Structure formats: C-alpha cells, structure tokens
Amino acid sequence: MRTTALGLTLLLTSMHAAEPQAENWLSHLKIAPPLKVPTDLAAWQKQRAAIRTQLNELLGDLPPRPPVSAFQIIAKEDKGSYTQETLQFDNGAGEIVKGYLFLPKSATPQSKAPAILYCHWHGGQYDIGKSELLQTNATPVAAGPALAEAGYVVLGIDASCFGERNGKGPDGPQQKGGAGEMTAAKFHLWAGRTLWGMIIRDDLTALDYLCSRPEVDAQRIGVTGISMGSTRSWWIMALDDRPRAAVCVACMTHYEELIRAGMLKAHGIYYFVPGMLKHFDTEAVIALAAPRPMLFMTGDQDGGSPIDGVKHLGQIVEQIYALHGDEAKPSFENSIYPGVGHVYLPEMWEKTLKWMERWVKGG
Template sequence: MRTAAVCLILLHTLMQAAEPNPAADAWLAKTKIAPPLQVPASLTAWHKQRTQIRATLNELLGDLPPRPPVSAVQVTSREDKGAYTLETIQFDNGAGEVVKGYVFVPKTATALSLAPAILYCHWHGGQYDSGKQELLQTNATPVAAGPALAEAGYVVLGIDAPCFGERNGHGPDGPQQKGSNGEMTAAKFNLWVGRTLWGMMIRDDLTALDYLCSRPEVDAQRIGVTGISMGSTRSWWIMALDDRPRAAVCVGCMTRYEELIRAGMLKAHGIYYFVPGMLRHFDTESVIALGAPRPMLFMTGDQDSGSPVEGVRHIGEIVSRIYLLTGMNDAEYFENKIYPGVGHVYLPEMWEETVKWMDRWVRNAEPLKQLK
C-alpha cells in the first residue's frame, strides 16, 4: 500500500498545472544553452548532423563499460502459461550487478516460424519494488502488457532497470539504501567514476536488445520498443542510439528540457534522468529526431506537467520537419498525439493505439519508404 500511495502522490504532482516560474527565467538568462534544433536544408546534411548528435550523446553518457556478450545471458526458469512460456533470465552486467528479466515466448514462435518482438521498458512511478513485474501487473498500463502482447504473438522482453525490482537495494551502498536513496547513491557513484546512471540504464537496455535479437524464435528485423514515463524516455533514447528497433510507442515523458525548466517542473523527474552538459549541445528534439525515419508514436496528456504541453508541441513541430526531410509523410510515420484533460496516465485507448501501431509497423512489417 505504501508503494501505491507514493505512486499516487507522484501522479498528483505531475497532473498539477505548472505556474510560470520567474526564477527559471533568471537562471536561464545567465546560462548559455543550445537553441532549438535547426533542421538542415538537405538530407545529406541531416545524415551528417545525425551522426554528430549520436556521437555527442554517447560521449555525454560517460565512460560506460563494454556491454556483456549475449552468451552472458542465462535462462534460469521456464513456466508454461498456456499460450506462451514465461522465462526468467539473468546476466552479469559487468558493472557490479546481476540483471534479471522476463521473456514471454508465444507457443507459435519457433526457429521455423519467427515472431516479431517487443523490448518493454518499465516506468518509474516511485515503484522501486516493481521493475519487470510491471509486465505482469496493471500498475502502469491498462492491461498486463507481457501476457497481452505474448498472446497477440509477440516475444516480449523486459528487465529490471538499475534500482528497481530485484535490483532495489543492490546499489553501491548495499541493502541499507533502497528506493529513492538507492537511486541517489547509484547516481553519485556513476558521476564519480565518469559516467551517468542514465547511461548505465540505457546500456543495460541495449544489452537486453542484443539478447532479444539473438533469440532463435525472434525475427530481428521486426522489433519494437515501448513504455510509459521513464519507460517512454528509455524507448526514445534506445531509438536514438540504436538503429535495430523498427518502431516505438512512447506514452508520456515527451519532455523538452527548456520548457520543463521554465515551467518549474524539474522536480517531476528523478535524478536518474539528468545527463550533465546536455543542454550545452541540444534539447530533446535532437534525441527524438534520431529515430527518423522509423515509425514513432507519442501519446501525452496535456495536463501532464512533467511534460509541459508547449514543449510537447515544440518537439513535434521540429521532429515532423525531420521526417519530411527524410521523404516520409510525418503524419504516417511520426504521430504526436496530445490528449486534452489527461495527466500522466496510460488510458485504455492509448493501449489500443499501441497495439495497432506495433501490429502495423512491427508484426506486419509494412514496408518503410526509403528506410536506411
């Protein structure tokens, strides 16, 4: 009950209307931050700029250790669930922790009948004990995403992010530091050794992606990535840093940082989220734009003050122009849906949109014009 109460408090905070913040204006006036992304005049220029942005992102995330090989992943249990098999996996992440995850494998998926797959990224919500369990629950989504997607024919993989699930209490201070305290100590440790907690989180996600691509029953050309809140942000960063995912659906947390600062809502996001020096180079539209021309659907409530709606629209305007530059119809390949009167929640109709998007662009592998 305590965890649920923390989550409800967080959601209430995010749904409060943000007031103008004169203090932010004063701070920003004395700080040099990057202007909005300037869309180049040619596709060739964008390809060059895209390469530079990705390189800068990897540099900003810090000195990350090499990802462990696929062979490091072990299946520790299998359970017959009727339409699918539920596997528990684990791997040593090479940075002091064992990472555990769930794989949902439809009975129809075999080495002779390859299945589409989804890398599912769980949310934050103050629910440190949940992690990968979100796939089996409705704490963040209208349905239990793991069984629902597996029964629809997808292989689904989700892991515990740092400080969550079975990793809660396994940070550098040990079991006496759990929850937000454990998250803070993990962030401090990573900064001291020249890297970021966010970088380590995405690194583990990419390790999970490596493994998902290697599964004998998975069609590595048909993989999507999705999540809500922190899981949404993980999803669009994965799309930015890796070209393997074919499509993404991101619910909430389409956040432009300058607008977040001006709204006085830095408090809406945990310490894990912040990448030192990022605003010296670019804001989040530059990260999201790296996903183009692959199909991406964003769904955000206009009352979600952790994602000020002005910033959501600003990102959408810029990224749409990148899609058009790549020769795509932005309304077809990039959709930025804003829900009026809705806060930081995952509505049943959003879930329906998620499944439709994945079915179109991942399961059915509708051809992507000019995808490179």
C-alpha cells in the first residue's frame, strides 16, 4: 500500500497528538525526590513525625472530630450469629453520616473481640457506600457478614458523596454522583481544606467510635478495603497509630508514575491533595505504618496503579520496615498478581482473612 506525503504527515501528527504530555508538564515542576531512607531507626522516627505533621497540614484546616457521644444506634437486626446495627453521627461539618456495625454475639464487654474498620470503594457507585458490606459489587463475598462470622466486630460508614450521603452535598439533591463529588470538592477548597481530608476525618471519627465500643478490644483493630477503600486504609494507617494491621487491595499508587503513565483519569477528584508532590510521593505516606503489618495486593494490569510504581513503592517501604529489625519481619508484603486488573479475587479474600487472623485476631 502506498503512503502519500500528506498521509504520512497526518499519521505522524496523529501519533504525536496521542503521546502523553507528562514529561513536558513534569519538566516544569519541581517535585520532591524519592524518600531518603535514614540509616537508623531514631532518625526515621524523627522524620516520620515530620511527615505526619506535613500530611495533616496538606489535608487542610479540618474541623475537630465530633466526640463518640455523637453516635446513635438507630436500628438493630438479629442475624443469628451476629447483630447488625445501623448507626449515625453528626460529623460537625453539615452532614449526618450513617454506618453499619456487625456485632458477633460472642463479643461482650467481658469477652472483647477484635475489630475491622472497613472502607468501601469508589467505582463510580455513589448509591452503594456502606452497603458494599452487604454486597459483592467490590468483594468476592459480602464482607460484613463474613467478617462478623469470623469473629470480628465490623464497622463501615458512607464516605462523603456515597450511600445515603449521595445528593447531600452543598448543592443538595440536584447534584448527585460525580457532580455532587465535584461540588463537595470545590466547597472544601474554598474552606481551606480538601475533600480527601474530610473523608479521612470521618473515617478516623468512625475509628474513635469503634475503639470506644465496650465489646471491642481496641488493641486489636485492623483496617481494609479495595480501591478508594484501599487508599483510605493506608492513609488511616499513616495518620493514626491505633490500627494494628491493614490489607489494601489495589490503589498502591505512586503519583509520579501515575502521571508518567497518563492515568490521572483513573482516579476521581476526591483523590488529589494540593501540594503533595512538593514534599513527597506516596512511599512517605505508606512508610508511616511501619512496623505494623501491611499487606498490599495489586494486579499488574491495573491502570490506576502502574506496576513500575508499585514495585518502586515496595522497595522503599521495605527499607523502612527493615530499620525496625525483627519487630517488622515479615510484616510488610507487596503481592503483585500477573494478568490481573482492578479486581478483588477470591484468593485475595482468603489471603485477607489469613492476614487479619495472624496480625489482628491472633496478635
């Protein structure tokens, strides 16, 4: 087949237009270098404190979290081996937040049980939220009943713009779904804070309540989720020392690699924290969990977590864990699944249960 000069020009122009422009953008941006791993644990502890302080500042001027007395139990259902409670609390920022708590009947103030804070995903499924605990839209099994039957007290809340909070943003029911999420993000930026900071703030409020339940052993709490729920989990681990362990499925994302891969589109507006890359990339956030057990499970075909970035993160975080010596072995695991995309496989669920059994229930 003959290619005319005009045809060749159009082809080359089309190829050029399709090329990612990330390098051009990055070349004009001064971003932080990879996290420098110190030579000793004492130096890391000092650096860790500084990173946590910086993260809290980047999230913005968040209002104080409401007290646990703000929580109300508004419904209870007997499910046989466990009770399902519906909770709500006024988050002190204009919204009533609802959640589900699954309470095994074996958990009592005299026989305290381990607990799981479950963080639901995004997936564009704004109507679901906390109801993910009762469904298989994101997980191979309904996580709430499954974890309760395994002996855990389980709590999950609607994140901002999800579940019963869909259409409850500043524009009300006229803005639902992605439009409502964008409206909430704009509002919070005007208030000097981030949507992501408010999401994590509500999660930490839920953690406050979970720790306060008389049936819960507050020294044995894990946190988990897939996708946005995964990201919520590793940020919670970064900002709060109370969770004992975490399992994070998907969304182990190195931000610079995400830019280079041309995949910023893989994450919603909720995900972005102004100024992050001026200070550090996500290895600094994930590393704050050390030496507490962390399991990451990521498919190598997951566009929202470019695999080179996943490997890069794992290499640096492993060095931070190594500073803790035997205390942290083998409590960090970065599992990569060949040929797998943005999904939660049954084998991943089984691994989640074993991880929690070892590090939360058995700890």
